[in-house]
Amino acid sequence: MIGKNYLQWYGTVAQLVVTESELIKEILSNKDGAFPKFETQPLVKKLLGDGLVNNEGEMWAKLRRLANHAFHGESLKGMTPAMVTAVEIMLESWKSYEGQEMEVYEEFRLLTSDVISRTAFGNNYQNGKNIFEMLMSKFFKISDEIESDKPEMEIRNNIMKIIKEREEKVISGKENSFGNDFLGILVKAHHDVNDNQRISKDNLVD
Structure with missing residues (x-):
């Protein structure tokens, strides 16, 4: 490895590794489409969905704007209490391990799941946590594309159920918004x- 940017081989495929921040910024912005994305493997696409990671062009730009808004400094400030709550719950559970060894990796995996669920799904965080756990436990144990159809549909149905509940609450007047969490921002979109700002339900779920 020589320099900040270097060439490496993944089997027979050459890969250019870029670590210079300005070049990374240019590649990620990809304004002129000079850096096309690789075709995602079908099984990986089921895991990642057809969202920001796999999209290009106008749809990518639309989803990127939504993500920028959701993860803007001010938006993240609003997520801080949820993150603090998740950490406090974890630390409280650690008291039962006093004087004993514990599997820290597993604890932080659970913390990650809890934080993502609370910030992405808000009041529906328990359902979100179940979806996240389902995603992690089932997809990573599946090597067959056909076999992955069932958990993919199960995860999709669970997300759609949460979305429908939020829509019904707004329609009935029980709530005046779809929520301030990431899912709420997507449902609003x-x-x-x-038409230029609207996203499809498939994009929403992915």
Whole structure:
């Protein structure tokens, strides 16, 4: 390895590794489409969905704007209490291990699941946590594309159920918004009156 940017081989495929921040920024912005994305393996695509990671062009730009808004500094400040709650719950559970060894890797895996669930699904965080656990436990044990159809559908149905519940609450007047968490931002975009800003339900789920 020589320099900040270097060539490496993955089997018979050459890979250029870039570590210079300005070049990384240019590649990720990809304004002129000079850096096309690789075709994702079908099984991986089922795991990642057809969202920001796999999209290009106009749809990518639309989803990127949503992500930028969701993870803007001010938005992240609003997520801090959820993150603090997750950490406090973990630390409280550690008291039962006093004087004993514990599997820290597993604890932080659970913390990651809890934080993602709370920030992405808000009040529906327990359902979100179940979805996250389902994703991690089932997909990573599956090597067959056909076999992956069942958990993919199960995960999709669970997400759709949460979305439908939020939509019904707004329609009935029980809530005046779809929520301030990441899912709420996406549901709001799905109902946007502006065609250029609106995303499909498939994009929402992915």
